[in-house]
Amino acid sequence: MSITAKDIAKKLNISAASVSMALNNKPGVSDELRAKIFDTANEMGFQYSKKMLRKNHKTIGVIFIHKNFIFDSAFFSELGNSIEYRLKEYGYRLNAYHIHEHSDISLELQQILKDDPDGLILFGTLMTDSEIRYFNQLTLPVLLLDAYFPSFTGDSVVINNVDGARAATEYLIDHCKGCPGYIRSSSTFPNLRERSDGFYKAIRNAGYHSSQAIVHEVIASTENSYADMIEIIDRKEPLASCYFCDNDEIAIGAIRAFKERGIRIPEDISIIGFDNMSYSSYVTPPLTSVNVPKAYMGKIAADRLLDTIRAEVHYPIKIAINTNLVIRKSVK
Secondary structure (H helix, E strand, O other), X not given: OOOOHHHHHHHHOOOHHHHHHHHOOOOOOOHHHHHHHHHHHHHXXXXXXXXXXXXXXXXXXXXXXXXXXXXXXXXXXXXXXXXXXXXXXXXXXXXXXXXXXXXXXHHHHHHHHOOOOOEEEEEOOOOOHHHHHHHHXXXXXXXXXXXXXXXXXXXXXXXXXXXXXXXXXXXXXXXXXXXXXXXXXXXXXXXXXXXXXHHHHHHHHOOOOXXXXXXXXXXXXXXXXXXXXXXXXXXXXXXXXXXXXXXXXXXXXXXXXXXXXXOOOOOOOEEEEEEOOHHHHOOOOOOEEEEOOHHHHHHHHHHHHHHHHHOOOOOOOEEEEOOEXXXXXXXX
């Protein structure tokens, strides 16, 4: 026996007219109720007609740009999950697309546009200014996430990296002796350059010269940063009394290397990471880290794109998400 609009209405205790308006993508139903009706229809096994499927083609494309960098980390998973959850609340499906290094972006976009998305969210963390021009040519709304380029004509949602790194470094200066050191990624992109700016701004404000900071470059993953720091320690390179790290993965790898060589954390060396990934509280000692509110950032990105889709006139904006320091046990 097939499920009807009346069956859905009865289960939700609403009128059949409301169900019909939602299923046929007609006005008169709130976004929240529309999403609830679709969820219930799917749960009950409602069979959509071809006409309904065409009318209710509501999708957002999320594009990941991959390069010579570990991209599918927990950070991007948490952010992506938040976006998907928020879009689902408003009846949108999310389609994920992956553009890899050396791919022809123009050809990749042609394939993506065949799916007729209502808008795009672009993870631009690893992009360059020359690559963003392909997205400026699109007529549908595009939101740039985790990156900003002055040449981009759409909205951008970014992390306030400079202030986050500055606050973390100031905390080290207040709690440790001497000029903080810096364990940075050997691969760089705008987010990390901004974190570097925040670090150096803090030490200069404290009266140190930039050259006084002990800096180590490592590959930005837990295993590689561990291996690189083992080599640095074994070469007897000078070590700082405390370090700011570009991200949590670098910090956790460094902690492992220091401990393996008999250096106590935080008694001998204090360490702060960046991103506040969920696993950072489970290392020993638990990692003090700059928290990026990833769920909130994803929600803001989704909401802003949906506002742009509905708007008759669009005025591009840049939204910077502030951070906060989560204090744990890796700083004395």
